[in-house]
Every structure is written in structure tokens, then in C-alpha cells.
Amino acid sequence: MSRVRVLAVAALLLFVFPTVGDDKPKADPKAKPDAKTELMKKKLALSQKVLEGLALEDFDKIKTGADDLVTVRQNAAFMVGKTAKYEVYANDFQKHLENIQAAVKKKNVEAAALGYVEMTLTCVRCHQYVRDEKIGAAPSLKLDALTQKTDR
Numbered sequence: 258m259s260r261v262r263v264l265a266v267a268a269l270l271l272f273v274f275p276t277v278g279d280d281k282p283k284a285d286p287k288a289k290p291d292a293k294t295e296l297m298k299k300k301l302a303l304s305q306k307v308l309e310g311l312a313l314e315d316f317d318k319i320k321t322g323a324d325d326l327v328t329v330r331q332n333a334a335f336m337v338g339k340t341a342k343y344e345v346y347a348n349d350f351q352k353h354l355e356n357i358q359a360a361v362k363k364k365n366v367e368a369a370a371l372g373y374v375e376m377t378l379t380c381v382r383c384h385q386y387v388r389d390e391k392i393g394a395a396p397s398l399k400l401d402a403l404t405q406k407t408d409r
Contacts, residue, residue, distance in 0.1 A: 300329055304377065307357065311370050316361050319369055323357045330354065340392060346383035353379060 303326045310318030330351055353376035360368035386392075 296329060296332060300326065300380075303329065304373075304380075307373055311366060311373060314366050316364060316366075316369075319357065320361045323354050323361065327351070327354050327358075340390070342386060343383070343392065346379055346386065349379045350376060350383070 303322050306322035307319050307326070310316065310320075310322060330347070353372050356372035357369050357376065360366075360372055
């Protein structure tokens with residue numbers, strides 16, 4: 258039962274928070290997205306892949322999604338700000354990914370789910386920080402981005 262609660266909270270974070278406070282003018286849908294926006298959409302799609310793996314208890318899918326997120330994390334465009342607090346969030350994100358990867362090796366879905374929730378909370382907090390401090394682009398991801406496939 259606790260696994261269901263953890264996954265429900267994670268799903269809530271992914272599907273509700275991106276739309277909260279989305280009262281800004283809509284961007285031109287014909288405009289080409291910048292590299293940071295594309296990177297964030299990729300991150301979202303990969304995190305959804307991890308969530309899907311958790312829901313299905315598919316450790317290969319969890320591993321692939323987490324490994325790909327580590328690769329994205331290493332991309333220079335990932336770093337939108339060079340403040341100490343931003344780097345703490347980026348390092349926490351990496352730590353939670355490593356926790357997910359370690360849990361996958363142990364075939365421990367609950368530990369992987371906990372790492373996923375912690376990672377997601379770090380994302381939400383970091384986006385709040387970036388928006389509040391206006392240190393870089395924290396794009397608003399629309400629900401249509403939720404259905405996009407990753408390159409894999």
C-alpha cells in the first residue's frame with residue numbers, strides 16, 4: 258500500500274505542479290524552443306520514463322531513465338545559474354539519481370520510488386528558486402510535453 262501512495266504523490270507532483278500558477282502569456286507555438294527548454298522537456302520525459310518503470314516494477318526502464326537523466330545532468334545547458342544555492346539543487350538532483358540507480362541494482366522498487374520522489378521535489382524546489390531569483394529560464398512545461406517520446 259505504501260508503494261501506491263509514493264507513486265500517487267510522485268504522479269501528483271509531475272502532473273499538477275507544472276500547471277499551477279501558469280497565468281503567464283502563452284508562448285508562440287510556432288517559435289523554435291531554446292536549448293534549455295528542449296533540455297527541460299527531455300528531463301521531464303525521462304523522469305516520466307522512470308515513473309513508468311516504477312509503476313510497472315520494470316527495473317530496466319527505471320535504469321534507462323535514470324541513466325539518461327544522469328547524461329542530461331552532465332549537459333552544460335542544464336546549469337542555468339551559477340549560484341551556490343543552484344549548485345546545491347543540481348548536486349541533490351545528482352545524488353537522488355544515484356540513489357535510484359543503487360536501488361535498481363538491489364531490485365528495491367520502494368527505495369527507487371523514494372529516490373524518485375526526492376528527485377522530483379528537488380526539481381520543484383529548484384524551479385521555484387530559479388523563478389523567484391530570476392537567474393535563468395525555468396520554462397513552463399505544457400501538458401502536451403507529457404506525451405512526447407524521448408529519443409530512446
